[in-house]
Amino acid sequence: AQSVTQLGSHVSVSEGALVLLRCNYSSSVPPYLFWYVQYPNQGLQLLLKYTSAATLVKGINGFEAEFKKSETSFHLTKPSAHMSDAAEYFCAVIAPNAGNNRKLIWGLGTSLAVNP
């Protein structure tokens, strides 16, 4: 069965530092990959998605992610963290053979803290 692993349930960075949130998927066939963010007291918002086009995907708020098939990874990065980036980040996939079953399969989430 498809699964998603996010390494590190809590990540803390200093303002201005690089943000790196890790996501690995388990599938021999690349799935469709998503990063969502949940700011405090808000719903889930799509940051970016990979659907078999360019392997480097740019999203909102300066985030990007690179799909690496050889590593079965889709890590999320941002060159310089802002205080407003403090939130919980979720990696999710849709299985490549999903057909009409487009359910998202989620990682556990990573809570990002940004220190002044």
Added chain:
Amino acid sequence: EAGVTQFPSHSVIEKGQTVTLRCDPISGHDNLYWYRRVMGKEIKFLLHFVKESKQDESGMPNNRFLAERTGGTYSTLKVQPAELEDSGVYFCASSQTRSFDTQYFGPGTRLTVL
């Protein structure tokens, strides 16, 4: 354009009671999904509607959960009778018809069963 809305935002009920959660998707979105996040665990899929039909309900925990989507518009998720393990945040999402379109999420309903 209005986003996905969910009501109520919070619900606290006692074990054995009934609760109904409501989701209003973005207008024109045929696909509607329910997900749940139990504390400390990953978000899990519950079910997927296409218009008024259930496309996939493989994630529904048991027959205490009943989901409906009247006329292909809003959806309700009823839990009857509620158990302690039903506590969590229930998210609703909607998307357009094309494959792998972005799922737009509501703010969630936090359900606490005492």
